[in-house]
Amino acid sequence: MADLQLINVEKAYGEVKVLANINLDIKKGELIVFVGPSGCGKSTLLRMIAGLEKITAGDFLIDGERMNDVPPAQRGIAMVFQSYALYPHMTVRDNMSFALKIAKKSPAEIEAAVAKAARILQLEPYLDRLPKALSGGQRQRVAIGRSIVRDPKVYLFDEPLSNLDAALRVATRIEIAQLKESMPHSTMIYVTHDQVEAMTLATRIVVLAGGGISQVGAPLELYERPQNEFVAQFIGSPAMNLMAGEVVETGPQTRVMLANGGVAVSSVPTIQSDRGRRVNIGVRPEDLLATTGAAIFTGEVEFTEALGEVTLLYCKRQGKDAQVVAKLPGIHNELRRKTVSLGADPAKVHLFADGQSLLYR
Template sequence: MADLKLTGVEKAYGEVKVLRDINLDIKTGELIVFVGPSGCGKSTLLRMIAGLEKITGGTFTIDGERMNDVPPAQRGIAMVFQSYALYPHMTVRDNMAFALKIAKKPQAEIDAAIEKAARILQLTPYLDRLPKALSGGQRQRVAIGRSIVRDPKVYLFDEPLSNLDAALRVATRIEIAQLKEQMPNSTMVYVTHDQVEAMTLASRIVVLAGGGIAQVGTPLELYERPENEFVAQFIGSPAMNLTAGEVVATGAQTTIRLENGGTAVSIVPTAAADLGLKVNVGVRPEDLVEATGAAIFEGTVEITEALGEVTLLYLKRDAKGSQVIAKLPGIRPELRHSTVRLTADPAKVHLFTGGKSLLYR
């Protein structure tokens, strides 16, 4: 059992604060993923949990016990780094056993721990091989196995798949998901810049930006109910389309006139929008469809990208060069250089003012 709690946690290097007012509860059995742009502090926050970086403000506890000044080795945490960091002259078995031998564990206990971890990670046939005889994915599994044998309270993963090629990333990501299924009571914190990893692995995602937390939620909560423009555009690929507009009618429905003179209609369930309010209208590329009636966007398709199951359309909307991206099902190369009219289900349209959502708070 391992509940983690960060209360008002800060990190500063001299006068420069890189993280501030981090408040987060992580429950036993969760797989929490930290995501955000480069330099947002996600790896720094992970290293603070591990004890590799000093906490300069606030409190970090594990199961209610304050950890701020507890050495890394005494926190009950195991960390898997971006680099495998395996001992090249040791076999897989010896690499996995090393920390237990240093801790002077009985040989029978060491053997049992290695056999269990090897079985979970499908490494049993490779226990007597050297790291140079393994693929990149197998080496990363050995690094994970080295953590499992220690039976820690918390597992920390710092971009463990970033050194793998595309195919191995997919395979190893699935293996990590399967590992979590086999260890349902293990608490895991995972750092990545890859949205697919975050969306497919996480119990909850923590989006970091500007030194703080932009939003915390399940993958689908962040996708469907972003609380601010940053999360709306960061989650999802391609990013959400944002277009400036003004509220011109209110009531059961709110009508927004877009900057190019078009209109968009959105149902506003939780917040009233005043007439004349300046807003940004957000629509995800995959929520746009070809319009048979009124259109939200209209423009000339400058580029198409055929991805097989979908085609990306890059529309130029006006002389100012404002662009909209649509993701339509199927292969649609015939749409290049044509004029396309697009709309969306009003329930899929997002409204923002001052960078914050009018719909989800």
């Protein structure tokens, strides 16, 4: 229920800057997901928003009000921790009402808020249990319930699903999505290293890398139009194939002569002066198809992984350059040790020069 603004936010430990030039506008009702490799500072950024870490430079505003030096409790936020952080000596009910008791709300008000949150999260049968008597998923729900009762302006989730097993993670992810749907006006910020969570939950994804923001955008925008090689390879699994080459033909469509001998056509437009420029083309494994025409890549399949619905082909040209991964629908174990020619729809071929996408210049 609030707009958040981060303006040139920076975090430094002594001389070491771990985050710099963070500029981000978060609209009311958005669910923003921070993703990035471990150590990129995504949790630190969340903790700075929560007020648990000092913001060493820049401004952080909630609804236009500067929050840099406001203590966590007065920022109108609620946080769900990775470890759940339930108070182990209190029952579920006491855990959920703790913040309201501290805020000196009336008992009737507390009772109503807890009952409502328990109903939403189906925690009613467990209200008088201690956290140690709950399963992982139930603990996670209590942690979420604890933030719901406070009715905060902003919900913060710090890798809330990473301690759950795979099946429970899917179930809880769907619950969080439903929760968000039932509270369309609340703003949520969600930190994860799991792409699937990011892609399914986010209104917009913020990809963090190397102490800054790599790209901000809707999940499919990041997938279809990555701004740079890092985002291109980070979003999607297996990662996008990058192949070096040289622009030989410019115009609305670009033709690239690849170092591995292949030829790629991309529908990314280029200008005259780009001719001869060294670029990387990027093709997602799922966009590579077996072809009989001009191939982007020709090489031997070293290894296959059949997953049922798709088969992953790990291909390599004899003793040369990097591995190329292709994802073909169906089961293709027979392709092992065979030579394949792979091509792609020009619309699916990305162009990067100096790590940046040529789409965005």
